[in-house]
Amino acid sequence: xxxxxxxxxxxxxxxxxxxxxxxxxxxxxxxxxxxxxxxxxxxxxxxxxxxxxxxxxxxxxxxxxxxxxxxxxxxxxxxxxxxxxxxxxxxxxxxxxxxxxxxxxxxxxxxxxxxxxxxxxxxxxxxxxxxxxxxxxxxxxxxxxxxxxxxxxxxxxxxxxxxxxxxxxxxxxxxxxxxxxxxxxxxxxxxxxxxxxxxxxxxxxxxxxxxxxxxxxxxxxxxxxxxxxxxxxxxxxxxxxxxxxxxxxxxxxxxxxxxxxxxxxxxxxxxxxxxxxxxxxxxxxxxxxxxxxxxxxxxxxxxxxxxxxxxxxxxxxxxxxxxxxxxxxxxxxxxxxxxxxxxxxxxxxxxxxxxxxxxxxxxxxxxxxxxxxxxxxxxxxxxxxxxxxxxxxxxxxxxxxxxxxxxxxxxxxxxxxxxxxxxxxxxxxxxxxxxxxxxxxxxxxxxxxxxxxxxxxxxxxxxxxxxxxxxxxxxxxxxxxxxxxxxxxxxxxxxxxxxxxxxxxxxxxxxxxxxxxx
Numbered sequence: 165x166x167x168x169x170x171x172x173x174x175x176x177x178x179x180x181x182x183x184x185x186x187x188x189x190x191x192x193x194x195x196x197x198x199x200x201x202x203x204x205x206x207x208x209x210x211x212x213x214x215x216x217x218x219x220x221x222x223x224x225x226x227x228x229x230x231x232x233x234x235x236x237x238x239x240x241x242x243x244x245x246x247x248x249x250x251x252x253x254x255x256x257x258x259x260x261x262x263x264x265x266x267x268x269x270x271x272x273x274x275x276x277x278x279x280x281x282x283x284x285x286x287x288x289x290x291x292x293x294x295x296x297x298x299x300x301x302x303x304x305x306x307x308x309x310x311x312x313x314x315x316x317x318x319x320x321x322x323x324x325x326x327x328x329x330x331x332x333x334x335x336x337x338x339x340x341x342x343x344x345x346x347x348x349x350x351x352x353x354x355x356x357x358x359x360x361x362x363x364x365x366x367x368x369x370x371x372x373x374x375x376x377x378x379x380x381x382x383x384x385x386x387x388x389x390x391x392x393x394x395x396x397x398x399x400x401x402x403x404x405x406x407x408x409x410x411x412x413x414x415x416x417x418x419x420x421x422x423x424x425x426x427x428x429x430x431x432x433x434x435x436x437x438x439x440x441x442x443x444x445x446x447x448x449x450x451x452x453x454x455x456x457x458x459x460x461x462x463x464x465x466x467x468x469x470x471x472x473x474x475x476x477x478x479x480x481x482x483x484x485x486x487x488x489x490x491x492x493x494x495x496x497x498x499x500x501x502x503x504x505x506x507x508x509x510x511x512x513x514x515x516x517x518x519x520x521x522x523x524x525x526x527x528x529x530x531x532x533x534x535x536x537x538x539x540x541x542x543x544x545x546x547x548x549x550x551x552x553x554x555x556x557x558x559x560x561x562x563x564x565x566x567x568x569x570x571x572x573x574x575x576x577x578x579x580x581x582x583x584x585x586x587x588x589x590x591x592x593x594x595x596x597x598x599x600x601x602x603x604x605x606x607x608x609x610x611x612x613x614x615x616x617x618x619x620x621x622x623x624x625x626x627x628x629x630x631x632x633x634x635x636x637x638x639x640x641x642x643x644x645x646x647x648x649x650x651x652x653x654x655x656x657x658x659x660x661x662x663x664x665x666x667x668x669x670x671x672x673x674x675x676x677x678x679x680x681x682x
Contacts, residue, residue: 239641240496243505246648247325250332253655254662258327258529264669265526272676300535301451301582302396303497304543305562306633308553311493313469314476316544318494319501323536326504327529332651332658335525336360337510338518339661351514352596353377353507353643354603357650364653373646377507378600380643382613384508385600388636389593390617391624394421395632396560397586398625403564404579418622425587426618429594430611447584448539454567454574454581455542461570462549469549496637501540502532506640507647511596522665525658590621 251258307315333353340359341351354374361370398417402409408417459466477490503509509531513524543563547553552566560582567574594617601613624632651658668674 236492237496239644240492242648243329243641243644244322244325244495246505246644246652247322247329249652250328250655251325254328254331254659256328257331257526257662258324261331261526261529262533265530267676268523268527269530300501300539301543301563301578301585302392302560303501304540305547305553305560307493307497308544308547309562311490312476313473313544313548313553314478314490315494315497316473316541316548317477318491319498319540319544320537322495322498323502323504323532323540326498326502326532326536329505329648329651330502330509330531331525331529332655333505333507333510333525333647334513334528335521335658335661336651336654337514338516338521338524339657341514349515350599350602352511352599353381353647353650354600355514356510356654357646360654360657361650363657366653370650373650374603377643377646378603380639380646381508381511381600382597382604383639384506384636384643385593385597386617386620387632387638388640389508389596390590390620391627391632392636393586393589394418394621394624395627397421397582400560400564400575400579400582403575414625415622418625421587421625422618422621425590425594425621426614428591429598429614429617447581447588448534450577450581451539451585452542454571454577455546458546458567458570459542459549465549465551466545469545472548473544496641498532498536498540502535503640504532505648506643507651508593508596508640508643511599512592520665522658522661525662 304316304319307319311318333356336356337351337353340356341349342355343349354377357374357377358367358370361367361373398408398414401417402413405413407413462469477494498504509528513528516524516527518524547562547566550566550569552562552569555562555565564575564578567578571577594614597617598610598613602610
């Protein structure tokens with residue numbers, strides 16, 4: 165008889181949890197609706213509201229002297245200042261290393277004998293699968309809905325600066341990673357905050373920051389990396405599957421997607437990397453090709469739409485408060501989309517086969533460019549050029565309507581793209597959360613986290629978008645607080661490593677391969 169492995173036990177337990185928690189509501193529609201309302205009320209009052217007070221407190225940004233002031237969320241200001249500092253500290257590495265990043269990604273500098281679990285390309289696609297998700301589709305529409313078309317411009321600015329943040333944190337992720345006896349890697353902010361700051365004789369601060377980050381990352385994996393994806397993919401899949409809009413349909417969808425995600429996440433980063441390297445390019449291709457079709461079909465409106473985006477980005481129609489407001493929306497949604505400064509991607513890149521930390525950081529700076537400057541800008545242009553942003557609707561509904569204005573059948577294709585985006589993002593974020601769980605509780609309990617993660621997939625379908633997106637912002641953006649403190653303190657270490665790497669590259673000491681591979 166075949167032995168039942170821990171992975172199979174975890175799968176069985178996740179199914180049991182889903183059935184135990186949700187079987188009653190699934191078969192009693194009226195009771196399910198009441199249970200769902202109670203869940204939303206509890207989550208909003210006792211989880212979201214207290215966290216807002218702690219993490220999203222505002223600071224006065226500008227005061228006209230008459231009592232009117234512009235307030236800026238502290239965590240958004242923190243991200244902007246951090247990204248600006250890193251861009252200057254590393255002499256615009258986001259520009260000067262861009263071409264080299266492309267060469268490294270396609271394998272021209274791979275040697276194969278270095279430590280790690282996945283290739284450069286699979287590390288990039290694993291991280292991209294965690295960032296290129298519904299934040300690029302629904303999140304951009306949310307930004308336009310909240311801040312107007314000008315928010316798209318500020319998302320691009322945030323991404324440009326964020327490329328330097330991503331470089332720094334992912335370089336440190338490889339530099340201070342732990343590699344176990346079986347080649348299993350534990351890296352990311354948990355490691356470089358603890359080990360890196362110890363080299364600066366700041367061990368106590370490093371341990372505290374690593375602990376705070378790990379806790380926030382666990383929350384982020386359950387929020388933005390899980391519930392938001394499940395929630396918005398469910399909203400779009402209702403277009404494709406009749407009857408799915410019912411409460412019972414929601415429970416069924418949640419359980420089904422949880423089981424599909426569970427098949428992958430009960431493996432390891434090698435399986436996640438394999439799935440991500442296959443899904444991510446397909447997802448991006450489908451979405452970008454459709455976006456180009458929409459823009460070409462509205463080519464006569466492109467100049468007007470671009471003017472609207474730029475004009476609204478610097479509008480003073482509502483005073484300085486209006487200008488700062490649209491800037492804040494753009495930066496917040498960009499941070500949620502590409503996660504620069506958050507530290508999450510460093511967990512994925514730390515598993516790459518490389519003995520050159522700076523090289524992995526250079527690859528990582530491509531991520532905000534692809535995620536936000538290409539994919540998010542495409543979404544923003546589609547929403548504005550079609551005029552969909554002027555109609556009622558929010559999130560994925562607005563984006564779907566924009567595509568349908570030219571391709572009436574595309575919402576069905578978008579359903580598939582959304583589903584793949586959601587699944588790939590959940591897969592990668594489950595890895596981020598699992599690594600933080602291991603850091604906090606040890607390897608033996610990792611399957612407990614995976615079961616919790618799968619249960620939250622089901623919960624994400626049931627909660628309303630406002631609660632889900634607020635909780636997601638709180639957790640994901642909150643990760644930036646300990647991460648940026650540590651990366652700023654370690655920026656001298658990164659700068660010295662970058663200067664040494666760049667010297668060896670320019671001297672010809674590092675010769676590229678004549679052929680490349682993934």
